[in-house]
Amino acid sequence: MDWISIIDTAAPAWDGDVAKARALQTAWAKRVRLEEDFPEPRCIAGVDVGFEEQGAITRAAAVLLDAQTLVPIAEAVARLPTCMPYIPGLLSFRELSAVLRALAGLPEVPDLIFVDGQGIAHPRGLGIASHLGVITGLPTIGVAKTLLVGRHDEVGERRGDRADLIYQGRVIGTVLRSKDRVKPLIVSPGHRVSVAGAANRVLGCCTRYRLPEPTRLADRLASRRGM
Numbered sequence: 001m002d003w004i005s006i007i008d009t010a011a012p013a014w015d016g017d018v019a020k021a022r023a024l025q026t027a028w029a030k031r032v033r034l035e036e037d038f039p040e041p042r043c044i045a046g047v048d049v050g051f052e053e054q055g056a057i058t059r060a061a062a063v064l065l066d067a068q069t070l071v072p073i074a075e076a077v078a079r080l081p082t083c084m085p086y087i088p089g090l091l092s093f094r095e096l097s098a099v100l101r102a103l104a105g106l107p108e109v110p111d112l113i114f115v116d117g118q119g120i121a122h123p124r125g126l127g128i129a130s131h132l133g134v135i136t137g138l139p140t141i142g143v144a145k146t147l148l149v150g151r152h153d154e155v156g157e158r159r160g161d162r163a164d165l166i167y168q169g170r171v172i173g174t175v176l177r178s179k180d181r182v183k184p185l186i187v188s189p190g191h192r193v194s195v196a197g198a199a200n201r202v203l204g205c206c207t208r209y210r211l212p213e214p215t216r217l218a219d220r221l222a223s224r225r226g227m
Contacts, residue, residue: 002110006100014093018186019123025124025125026124029120031127031134035192038192040067042066044111045103046060046114046212046216047102048115048222057080057082058082059079060097061111062075064107066127067111069197070205073187074107075221076104078099084147091117112139114140114218117180118141119198120190121144121147129143129189129191139193140191141187141189141193142186143186143199145185150165150173152164159206160176162177173187173199174188176202179210182210183210185202213216
C-alpha cells in the first residue's frame with residue numbers, strides 16, 4: 001500500500017479554513033460503506049494517538065495482533081509536529097497523518113483496524129475511523145470512550161449488554177457494555193463494517209479489560225514518553 005500518497009490525501013496542509021474541512025467531511029462521508037465485504041481477518045491493528053511536549057508533538061501508535069489469539073505481532077510509533085489546534089469534530093485532520101505513518105511502520109497491512117475514536121457516530125458521519133477507512137479502503141471500526149453525538153436507552157450492567165445509538169433518526173452505532181459494571185463503549189462502524197458487526201467484533205476482542213485488545217495496546221503505547 002502506498003501510505004505516503006494516502007497521507008497527502010488524508011490531511012491536506014491545514015490553512016485554518018474550518019468550513020472547508022467540514023465540507024470535505026460531508027463529501028467523504030458519502031463514500032462510507034456499511035456492508036461487510038471482506039473475509040475473516042487474519043490480523044487486526046489497533047491505533048491511538050497521544051501528545052507530547054504540551055501538545056507540540058503528535059504521537060501515533062499502531063499495534064498489529066493475530067486476529068484469532070489477540071497476541072501482538074508488531075508495533076510502531078510515529079512522532080510528528082502537531083499540524084493544527086484541537087477543533088471539535090475535526091480530530092481526524094489533526095491526527096491522521098501520524099496514524100498513517102504509524103501504520104506504515106507495521107510489517108504488513110492489517111485486514112481490519114480498530115481506531116480509538118468515532119466512526120460514523122459523528123456530526124457529519126466521518127469520525128477518524130471512517131476517515132481512515134475511506135482513504136485507505138480498509139475495514140475500520142471506531143471504539144470511543146465517550147459519546148460525541150446521539151442518544152440511547154439505558155444499557156444493562158452485564159458484559160454484552162447494549163443499546164442502539166441514534167442520531168437524526170438513524171442508528172449510527174452501539175453503546176456496548178464490554179465488562180460487567182464498567183462504563184460502556186461507544187462503538188460505530190468506520191468503513192466496510194456493519195453497525196451490528198462492529199459491536200460484535202469489538203466485544204469479541206475484549207478480554208479482562210474495558211477496551212478491546214487492539215485499542216488497549218495502542219492506547220498504552222501512544223501514552224508512553226521517551227520512546
